Amino acid sequence: MSVESAKKLAAYKAVDENFPPAAKVVGVGSGSTVVYVAERIGQLKNKHQFVCIPTGFQSKNLIIDNGLQLGSIEQYPDVDIAFDGADECDPSLNLIKGGGACLFQEKLVAASAKTFIVVADYRKKSPKALGTNWTQGVPIEVVPNAWVKVSSELKKLGAKKIDLRSGGNAKAGPVITDNNNCLLDVDFGAIEDPEALHTKIKALVGVVETGLFCGMAQKAYFGEESGEVSVLAK
Structure with missing residues (x-):
């Protein structure tokens, strides 16, 4: 089974099994798997009875493209349920997130939600500790003029390698978050x-947020290569 098919199966099952019928405020995360979450939510008959809160630019567009009502976390700070992807998930439902550079707003929405559901494909499931499958490192959002100071402090905390994420071919200089x-x-x-x-x-001056999401997710749905969907729950 293709990775895309696995993502879609997991996303649809996560929405079908967890979406509260009376939900008024729904968080919609970022990433390639959440594309299918937004698609499934957009198929609900009562989609005009709730608003969706985005975690960044991409998820805002997903909400609009699927005919869903767009709201903001400032308007609706109490979220009934939030769905998001993950770069890695350990057996205790701790996550690494931020590969798509939206980690602060993702964490804000997840922390505001009564229920937080993770949706991913089998490559994101770590049988052991975080940092074993996802080897690009933990994303850490920092105030621009603090990055050198923060980097030296991170080395004292055991960092083996630190990269200031660059904008790549499309931009000279670093990635700038939302x-x-x-x-x-x-x-x-x-x-x-x-x-x-x-x-x-988080205690370091200049750090805005880390991509370590601990004790936040209630369940994680993984689309497996076999075509099955495995569920990890608290």
């Missing part, structure tokens, strides 16, 4: 205690 900040991709190797690491990083 919040006008920079991103560091920081490789710590296998992360045995992601919550403790998150706390230490």
Whole structure:
């Protein structure tokens, strides 16, 4: 089975099994799997009875393209359910997110949600610690003029490799987030205690947010190569 088919199966099943019939506010995340989440939500007959909160530019467009009502987290800070992807998920439902550079707004929406559901394909499921499947590093959003100072502090916390994420061929210089900040991709190797690491990083002056999402997700749906959908739940 193709990866795209696996993503679609997982997304549809996650929406079908978890979408509250009386939901008024729904978080829609970012990434390639969430494309199918938005598609499925857009097929609901009662889609004019709730508003959708985006986690960034891409998810805002997904909401509009699927005929859903667009709201903002400032208008609707209490979210009934949020769906989002992940770059990696460990057996305890800890996540690494931020590969798409939307981690702050993704975390804001997830933290505002009564229920947070992760949807991904089999490549994102780690049998062990975070940092074993996703080796690009933990994304960390930093205030631009703090990145050098933050980098030196991260080395003291055990960072093996630190990259200031660049804009690539389309942009000279670093990626700039929706919040006008920079991103560091920081490789710590296998992360045995992601919550403790998150706390230490977040305490550094200049750090806006980390891509370590700990204790936030209730369930994760993975589209498997076999065509099955596996579910990890608390």
